Amino acid sequence: MKKLVAILLALVLVASFAACAAPAATTDTAAADKPASGNPVVKIGIYEPASGDNGAGGKQETLGVAYANSVSPTVEINGKTYDVQLVKVDNESSNDKAASAASTLVSAGVAVVLGSYGSGVSIAASPTFEAAGIPAIGITCTNPQVTEGNKHYFRICFLDPFQGTVLANYAFSTLGVKTAYCLSKLGDDYSGGLVNYFVKAFEALGGTCVQDTFPDGNSDFTSYINNAKNSGSAVFFSPVSTEAAQLIIDQAQSQALGMPILAGDTWDSNVILQAAKGKNVDVTVTTFYPEGANAEFDAGFKAWVKADATQLANNGGDDTVAAVTAMGYDAYFFALEAMKKAASVDPAAIMTALWSTTYEGVSGPIALDQVNGDAIRNTAYVKHANTETGAWDALPPVTIG
Numbered sequence: 017m018k019k020l021v022a023i024l025l026a027l028v029l030v031a032s033f034a035a036c037a038a039p040a041a042t043t044d045t046a047a048a049d050k051p052a053s054g055n056p057v058v059k060i061g062i063y064e065p066a067s068g069d070n071g072a073g074g075k076q077e078t079l080g081v082a083y084a085n086s087v088s089p090t091v092e093i094n095g096k097t098y099d100v101q102l103v104k105v106d107n108e109s110s111n112d113k114a115a116s117a118a119s120t121l122v123s124a125g126v127a128v129v130l131g132s133y134g135s136g137v138s139i140a141a142s143p144t145f146e147a148a149g150i151p152a153i154g155i156t157c158t159n160p161q162v163t164e165g166n167k168h169y170f171r172i173c174f175l176d177p178f179q180g181t182v183l184a185n186y187a188f189s190t191l192g193v194k195t196a197y198c199l200s201k202l203g204d205d206y207s208g209g210l211v212n213y214f215v216k217a218f219e220a221l222g223g224t225c226v227q228d229t230f231p232d233g234n235s236d237f238t239s240y241i242n243n244a245k246n247s248g249s250a251v252f253f254s255p256v257s258t259e260a261a262q263l264i265i266d267q268a269q270s271q272a273l274g275m276p277i278l279a280g281d282t283w284d285s286n287v288i289l290q291a292a293k294g295k296n297v298d299v300t301v302t303t304f305y306p307e308g309a310n311a312e313f314d315a316g317f318k319a320w321v322k323a324d325a326t327q328l329a330n331n332g333g334d335d336t337v338a339a340v341t342a343m344g345y346d347a348y349f350f351a352l353e354a355m356k357k358a359a360s361v362d363p364a365a366i367m368t369a370l371w372s373t374t375y376e377g378v379s380g381p382i383a384l385d386q387v388n389g390d391a392i393r394n395t396a397y398v399k400h401a402n403t404e405t406g407a408w409d410a411l412p413p414v415t416i417g
Contacts, residue, residue: 051099055090058098058361060351061105061121063131063141063152068109069257072287073340074133075330077155078104080344081130082327083320091352094359100352107137109257114140122148127361128354130347133340135159136205142169151354151367155347156281156304156340159209163388170370170389172347172382173304174396176206179280180213182302182396182414187251187278188221195224197249197275199240201256202229210255210280230260237264241271255280262291269295276300284399284408286336293406302396305342306410310378317341336407339379339397346377 051057062081065074082102091098103124107117118141121129129145129152132138138157145152146168154162154171158179163169187193196218200207208229215225226247228240241264244252252275254264261283268277276298284303292299307314318335321327328335350373355361358369374383383392398411 051101053099055097055099057101058091058093058355059101059103059124059126060085060348061103061124061126061129061131061150063105063107063118063121063129063137064133065109065137066104066106069259070109070134070137070282072258072285072332073156073282073338074106074109074131076285076332076338077131077133077340077344079321079327079330080155080317080341080346081348083317083341084345084348086320087316088349088352091355093355093361098361107132107134107141109134109137111136111140113137115144117141118144122150126150127363128153128351128366130155130344130351132157134206135162135209138162138169139205142166145169148363149367150363151370153347153351153370155343157206158281159205160388161205161209163390165388167389168367170384172350172377172379172391173281173343174393175390176210176280177213178394178416179302179396180210180215181217181416182398183210183253183278183280184214184217184221184223186300186302186398186414187253188218188223191251191276193223193250193276195226195247195249196251196253197244197247198225198227199244199252199254199256200227200229201260202231204256206282207254207256211253214253214255234260235263237267238271241267241273245271245274249275251276251278253278255282257282258285258287261288265291265295265297265299268297273297281339284339286332286334286338289336289401289406289408290332292401292403295403297401297403299401300411301399301401302414303339303399304397305337305339305379306397306399306413307337307408308410310342313337313342313345313378317345342377342379346375346379346382349377350375350382 064078105117105120114137135157158176198211200211281303283301353375354370354373358365395415399408
């Protein structure tokens with residue numbers, strides 16, 4: 017018996033030493049640090065929601081970056097070829113999870129960050145990127161606070177003051193509406209901010225706004241639809257998440273809303289088209305890119321996304337080209353241009369180079385202002401949901417200034 021116990025103890029000790037000596041389990045990120053090509057690696061962080069209220073939009077934005085990486089997986093910097101590795105994190109559409117997700121990218125050693133879909137999580141993660149000295153490029157986060165007062169967060173999309181003005185003018189001048197019902201999510205930087213800019217512009221035109229908010233986690237919009245109907249309003253403006261938007265569309269149908277619905281860029285999704293198809297609803301949105309604007313990009317993305325079942329599922333189940341996907345594609349190449357301009361993969365050098373980086377994207381020319389690092393853009397695209405075909409009908413784009 018003593019011999020048996022001794023043998024067992026010896027085996028336990030051997031197993032323990034083996035476990036201590038074994039290398040730590042590697043993640044995809046660590047394994048890719050030494051690619052088969054032998055090239056050095058530069059890492060780009062993808063800071064996006066893959067779950068939560070904005071998960072659908074975050075997945076489509078991420079697809080744009082991933083497709084760009086498949087088109088150009090390397091970059092020439094100062095005479096050296098680097099393999100570009102994407103490091104993805106899910107910020108869960110949650111401001112509370114933002115700093116933790118951002119810290120994961122910092123720990124991974126990314127040279128630059130792209131994202132996020134959703135202004136609130138971008139604002140919440142900003143101090144983490146600033147403290148680490150890593151530049152971040154907003155793709156479709158439109159709230160001014162993302163870049164305001166800092167020198168590390170940049171952006172390639174238009175801003176909500178502009179988008180709110182476009183929507184207000186559309187409601188007042190094109191639709192002839194004099195009273196607008198405006199619904200946002202309580203505490204949400206994006207929807208609350210865009211409603212605020214819409215109200216300012218609409219009231220400056222001579223219109224009247226009735227404002228309402230709903231709490232986090234709400235799924236019953238019946239009372240809000242009734243409030244809109246009873247308020248004397250002639251348009252329902254609610255630039256909320258795609259998750260809430262689907263519920264609003266369903267309940268607008270069942271409650272016979274009876275007025276046009278307006279929203280911003282978050283509603284530019286095939287998820288919205290699928291929700292509206294076959295229903296008696298009238299949905300119009302503003303956005304960054306209309307499918308068909310760049311035939312080569314559209315065709316390439318459609319072929320790529322259909323080649324993989326997971327990619328297709330992340331795109332809402334079909335090959336519709338979302339504006340956020342085109343913007344994600346442009347953001348990737350804009351980041352590569354900054355690296356080339358910096359002649360370095362050092363985050364500080366890239367941050368300096370970004371201010372003067374320009375790029376001709378599929379969504380249009382990209383250049384940044386020298387105040388906040390925001391894109392110089394003055395055109396918004398307007399789309400109307402065709403409830404018979406389940407596709408977007410393009411309306412005339414709007415340019416201001």
